[in-house]
Amino acid sequence: MLGSAAVVVGGTAAGAVGYRLWRDREPAGPPDTDGAGHLVWRNWSGIQSSYPVSRAAPANEDELASLLKTAPGPIRPVGAGHSFQPLVPTNGTLLTLDRMSGVLAHDPAALTAQVRAGTRLGDLGPALAALGQEMPNLPDINKQSLGGALGTGTHGTGQGLKAIHGEVLSFRLATIGGDILDCSADHHPEIFNAARVNLGAFGVVTEVTLKNQPLSTIYKRVELRDWNETCDDWEHLKRSHRNVEFYVIPFTGKAAVITADPTSRALKPRGPDTDTQTVMQLKTLRDLFGPLPGARRWVAEKLLSGLPPEEMVDQGWKLLSNERPVRFNEMEFHLPVEAQIPALKEVVATIEAKRNDVFFPIEVRTIAADDAWLSPFYQRESGSVAVHAYYKDDYQFLFELIEPIFRRHGGRPHWGKLNSLKAADFRALYPRWKDAMEVRAALDPGGSFLNPYLRSALIDV
Numbered sequence: 308m309l310g311s312a313a314v315v316v317g318g319t320a321a322g323a324v325g326y327r328l329w330r331d332r333e334p335a336g337p338p339d340t341d342g343a344g345h346l347v348w349r350n351w352s353g354i355q356s357s358y359p360v361s362r363a364a365p366a367n368e369d370e371l372a373s374l375l376k377t378a379p380g381p382i383r384p385v386g387a388g389h390s391f392q393p394l395v396p397t398n399g400t401l402l403t404l405d406r407m408s409g410v411l412a413h414d415p416a417a418l419t420a421q422v423r424a425g426t427r428l429g430d431l432g433p434a435l436a437a438l439g440q441e442m443p444n445l446p447d448i449n450k451q452s453l454g455g456a457l458g459t460g461t462h463g464t465g466q467g468l469k470a471i472h473g474e475v476l477s478f479r480l481a482t483i484g485g486d487i488l489d490c491s492a493d494h495h496p497e498i499f500n501a502a503r504v505n506l507g508a509f510g511v512v513t514e515v516t517l518k519n520q521p522l523s524t525i526y527k528r529v530e531l532r533d534w535n536e537t538c539d540d541w542e543h544l545k546r547s548h549r550n551v552e553f554y555v556i557p558f559t560g561k562a563a564v565i566t567a568d569p570t571s572r573a574l575k576p577r578g579p580d581t582d583t584q585t586v587m588q589l590k591t592l593r594d595l596f597g598p599l600p601g602a603r604r605w606v607a608e609k610l611l612s613g614l615p616p617e618e619m620v621d622q623g624w625k626l627l628s629n630e631r632p633v634r635f636n637e638m639e640f641h642l643p644v645e646a647q648i649p650a651l652k653e654v655v656a657t658i659e660a661k662r663n664d665v666f667f668p669i670e671v672r673t674i675a676a677d678d679a680w681l682s683p684f685y686q687r688e689s690g691s692v693a694v695h696a697y698y699k700d701d702y703q704f705l706f707e708l709i710e711p712i713f714r715r716h717g718g719r720p721h722w723g724k725l726n727s728l729k730a731a732d733f734r735a736l737y738p739r740w741k742d743a744m745e746v747r748a749a750l751d752p753g754g755s756f757l758n759p760y761l762r763s764a765l766i767d768v
Contacts, residue, residue: 334699348401350388352636352698357396359383366406368513372485375511378402380755382483384507386455387427389448390723391636393760394459394506404454407513410434418519419476424454424512432624440519441623444468444550447670449628454512459723460504460683462691463627464672465550470684472503473677479514483755487513500739501746503679506722508756508765509747525549526570527577527626530616534562534655538648545673550627554668555651556589557658558600559607563668567627575620586633586667590697593666600663635667638705638725639693640718641674641683647690650716654692657708665704667695680739683719693724730767 337347337356345358361379365371375382378400385395385403395401404425413420418440422431428449435441444463451461453471457478462470477491480502488510490499502509534555537544544551550567596603619626642650651671658665670693674684683689694709696702706727713720719736720726734740744765751757757765 331699348385348388348395350390350395352391352634354391354636354698354702355393355396357398357401359397359399359401361400363400363402364406365402365404368407368479368481368487371404371407371481371511371513372487374400374402375481375483375755376485380753381758381761382511382756383758384454384458384511386425386452387450389451389455390459391638391725392723393758394723395758396760397758402511404452404511404513408452410438411514413438413440415439418521419516420519421514421516422453423514424452424457424478426453427451428453428456428628432628435519436522436622436624439522441522442471442517443474443520444471445624445627446471447629448631449624453515455723457503457512457515458505458507460679460681460721461723462672462674462684463550464552464674464691465548466545466673467675468550469675469677470682472679472682473675473684474518475503475515476518477516478503478512480509480750481511481513483510483751483753491516497742497746498750500678500680501743502750504681504683504722506681506761506765508761509750510756523569523623524571524574524620525567525623525626526572527565527567527619527621528616529618530564531561531611531614532564534560537562537564538652541648541671552670552672554670555655556607556668557655557665558593558596558603558663559611560604561607561611567623570620572620575618577619577621577626580630582629583632589666589668593664597663600659603663634698635695636698636702636705636725637693637695638709638713639670639691639721640710640713640726641689641691641721642713642716642718644673644688644690646716646718647671647673647692650712650718651692653712654694654709657712658694661708662704664700665694665696667697669694680743681722681737683721685737685739689719691721692718693721729763730765733764 341358347356349356363374380399381397382400383395383397407423408425409423411421428451446461446463457472460470480488488495537553548566548568552565554563672691674689676686676688677684
C-alpha cells in the first residue's frame with residue numbers, strides 16, 4: 308500500500324521495541340481437541356472455531372452425493388476459512404472440496420471455463436491464463452475457494468465490474484437428497500437466482516461455468532495522496548480507471564490510491580511484498596504515538612510526504628490480488644454509491660475521535676449491480692467500506708461504533724464479514740428475500756446445512 312514508506316517509518320520507529328508489550332500477547336485459543344477427542348477447526352483470523360464430529364473430503368460428485376444423504380448435520384462446506392462470520396462452525400460435518408478442484412473444460416470462442424468449486428482463486432488465475440482467459444475482476448485476497456467466494460458475494464473493485472458471482476453462467480448443485488442439479492437462467496432459474504450467493508445453505512456447489520475475458524496486461528499504480536482530496540476526486544477516479552480503490556490510513560491524513568488499467572507497456576513485475584512491512588510499521592507508529600494522536604499525525608505526515616508512486620505492469624491475475632499474511636478481523640458494508648463517501652467520513656472521524664488503537668488502513672471500493680437475489684449488490688451499484696482490526700486487538704468497536712454508521716446509510720453487510728444482523732434485518736434489505744428463503748427451504752427442508760448462526764440469519768427464531 309505504501310511501498311517505501313515502510314522503510315522510512317520503520318527507521319524512525321525502531322525505538323518502539325518493548326513498548327506496550329501487552330498488545331502483542333497471542334490471543335487465547337480453544338483447546339486442540341474437545342472432551343471427545345475431536346480436533347478443533349479455526350478460521351483464518353482465529354475468532355471462529357468448532358469441533359466437528361466428522362470431516363469429509365469427497366473426490367467427485369458421486370462421493371459427495373452419497374455422503375450428503377448420511378453425514379451428521381449440520382453439514383458445513385469450508386474453503387480457506389477467510390470468513391469472519393460464523394458461517395462454517397459445526398459440531399456435525401465439516402466438508403471440504405479441496406479434492407474437487409481444477410478447470411474441467413473451456414470454450415476459447417465464448418471465453419468460458421467450467422471450473423470445480425474447490426479451486427482456489429490463486430490457482431485459477433494461472434490456469435485460466437494458460438488458456439488465454441482471465442476473470443474480469445479479482446478480490447483483494449485470492450486464497451479463497453471459488454465456491455466460498457461465490458457463496459459469500461466476494462468482489463473486487465471497478466466501475467461497471469461485478470462481483471465474482473455476477474459472471475457465473477451456470478453451476479451444479481448437490482442437494483441434501485443426493486441429487487445433482489444443473490442451474491442456469493434456463494434450467495432451474497429460481498435456484499440459479501437464489502443460490503449464486505448461497506452461504507452454503509442451499510446445498511453444495513460443485514462446478515461453475517464462468518464468463519471470462521481475454522488475457523490482458525495491466526498497469527497498476529499506487530500513490531499516496533491527501534485523503535480528503537481523494538474523497539473529493541473519487542467520482543473522477545472511478546470514471547477514469549478500470550479498477551480503482553483507496554485505503555484511508557487513520558491518523559495520518561493520507562490515502563493510498565490504487566489504480567489498474569489495460570496497457571501495452573513493457574512488463575514491470577511486482578517487486579517484493581512491502582504491504583506486510585508497511586502494516587506492521589503503522590502498528591509501530593500506533594504503539595509510539597497512539598495516546599498522542601496529534602503527534603502521530605504530525606510525524607506521519609512528515610514521513611509520508613513526497614514518497615514516489617509505485618508502478619508495475621503484468622497480467623491482471625498477478626497484480627489485482629495481494630498477499631495478506633498479517634491477520635485481522637474485518638467489517639465491510641456495501642452502501643448506495645451516493646452514501647459511500649459520507650459514511651466513510653463518519654467512520655474515519657469516529658475512529659480518530661474514539662479509537663486511537665486502530666492502525667489498519669480502511670479499504671474503499673466500488674462494485675456494479677447484479678441480479679442474484681442474495682447478492683449485496685442486488686439491483687444496486689454499491690460502494691464498499693471495510694474497517695479492519697489487528698487480530699490481537701479488540702474488534703468489538705466495529706459493532707458498537709462502526710456498524711451503526713453503515714446501517715444508517717443503508718448498507719448491506721458482506722456475508723462473510725462481521726455484522727450483527729439477523730433474518731428480520733436481512734428481509735428488510737433484500738427485495739427477493741422471501742423468494743430466496745422459499746427456494747432454500749424446498750431444497751433443504753430439514754435444515755441440514757444450517758448451523759446456529761445461519762438459523763438466526765436466515766430463519767426468524
